[in-house]
Amino acid sequence: MPGNEPVLTAAQMRQAEQALIAQGVSVDELMRRAGEGAAEWVWRMAAGGSVTVLCGPGNNGGDGYVIAQTLHARGLSVRVIAPMEPTTDAARNARARWTGDVITDADGAGGRVLVDCLFGSGLSRPLLPEHASLIAELAAQHQRIVAVDLPSGVATDDGVLLGDVVRCDLTLALGAWKPAHFLMPALSVVGTVKLVTIGALPDEFGALFVKSAPRLSVPERGAHKYSRGFMGIVGGEMAGAAQLASKAAVYSGAGYVKLFAAEAPPNVPSALVVESGDLAQALGDKRLSSLLIGPGLGRSEAARNKLAIVLGTNVATVIDADALHLLxxxxxxxxxxxxxxxxxxxxxxxxxxxxxxxxxxxxxKKAEELAARTGMTVLAKGPDTVLATPDAPTMFFPPAPTWLASAGTGDVLAGIVASRLSTGKNSLEAASEAVWLHAEAARVAGPALIADDLAAAVPKAYARLL
Structure with a gap:
């Protein structure tokens, strides 16, 4: 993606479209842009094979008639199935321009690609049983499935599945990204997601963004270990988690990483410095630029006391894992x-x-409310990752490799976040850079990775983002 791009709710998308209409762009023209743009992707996927377009009654169905006519004009075999008549003027106009037949059921339908234009975005209730059955039957008769805007049965604003939803190979976001394109459980059914533009949308409607890849930097000429960032990790009961976080931190840009623990965990880089002794005294070092507490900390009273000491400093701090249960x-x-x-x-x-x-x-909403309630920056990680602060737009991220669903990868992420924070980045910058580094390291590490592989892959991932 060329830059941070807005993510619009269903209501915001309607407002943005109305703003374009107010500028003189007709609804029919917006539908033409959306349908022809989507048809380009369907054309590639069809690879000369036949296409079935399932059209609903609204403007999403109108997009489908435009897609069908565009592909038919290019010489593809196209079938249109419409179980309902169009209910909007633009959809009726699009159907009138379709030069082929329209059938109402799936009898004899089959082919290379099924295009789902039944409902798209804005749906707030489950599909009727007959519509759900029709989509399922058609999906079984086609090799590939493309959803236009969203698969029918997905809630736009929160990614909830409103019943059984057919898994798609490709989803084409029309005009702008929607929250469901980046949130579970919708992520499990949308497949690859591509954006189809319909014109420059006004900026004022976006309160959410998808974060583009960062451009990382090399140390400045004359930099030294302290100017690059002095990071501290507070260890606890389980050495393995601290080991993973420490290894990732050393490789993620900080100039000096120190682990505050009774003893060094095994298999950590020799560059990691380990310090035992009184924690409060150690954290009094004014050169510290960031701290990490939580991986392997434990949940005992002693662990809570360590967290209290960390919170009592004036150092930018990442709180993860066990420490979150104590907060x-x-x-x-x-x-x-x-x-x-x-x-x-x-x-x-x-x-x-x-x-x-x-x-x-x-x-x-949980991440946003937690940020507002506490004042903290919240990086809610997982197969869908949300970054929320009290005073900035919420950010989404492109999906990372699913191989990250492995023990210890969260410790690696925590180490990367704290390392980026130590370099002088603010919390939003540090968290977003870390999410991208984490995902890129997973791509470097490859299939069947474990957390140790992920941490070791961070330098190559960093190089890719320079």
Missing amino acids: DDDLLEGVDTTRLLITPHEGELNSLCKAFGIEEKTKR
Whole structure:
């Protein structure tokens, strides 16, 4: 992606389209742009094979008639199935321009590509049984499935599946990205996602963004280990997690990484410095630029005391893993929470919401409310990753390799985040760069990776983002 791109809810997309219409672009013209742009992708996937377009009653169905006519004009064999009549003027106009037949059922339908234009975005209730059965039957009779805007049955704003939804090979986002393109469980059914532009959308409608790849930098001429960032990791009961976080941190840009623990874990880079002794005294080093606490910390009273000491410093801090289960209002009292960045997975996010009295149901809303409630930056990680702060637009990220679903990869991410934070990045920059580095390291490490492979792949991933 060339830059950070807006992610619009269904209501915001309607507003953006109305703004284009107010500028003199007709609904029919917007439909033509969307349909012809989508047809380009369907044309590639069809590779000369036959195409079936399933059209619904609204403007998503109108897009389907434009796709069908565009592909037919290029010489493809195209069948249109429409179980309902068009209900909007633009959809009726698009159907009138379709020069082929329209059938209402799946009898005899089959081919290379099925294009789902039944409902798309804006759906708020489950499909009728007959519509769900029709899509399922058609999907079974085609080799590839393309959804236009969203697979029918996906809720636009939160990615919830409104019943059984057919898994697609390709989803074509029309005009702008929608939240469901980056959120589970919708991510499990959308397949590859591509953006089809319909014109320059006004900026004021976007309160959400998808984060593009960062451009990392090399150390400045004359840099030294402290100017590049002095990072501290607070160890605990389990050495393995601290080992992974430490290894990732050393490779992620910080000039000096120190582990505060009773002893060094095995198999860590020799560049890692290990210091034992009084933690409060050690954290008094004014040269520290970031801290990480949580991986392998444990949840004992001693662990809680360590967290309290860390929170009592004035150092930018990443809180992860066990430390997230210890965090509460009592520990945060009097703390400048704007310097805190937390990295919960789904279960930890739910635990935090319970601790802070947050009852939101979706991941995005939980992360946003937790950030607003506490003042912390929230990197809610997982197959879908959401980055929320109290005073900046919420960010989504392109999906990372699914091989990251492995023990210890979260410790690696925490080490990368804290390392980026130590280099002088603010919390949003550090977190977003870390998410991209983490995903790129997974691509470098390749299939069947384990967390050790992931940490070792960070330098090559860093090189790819220079």
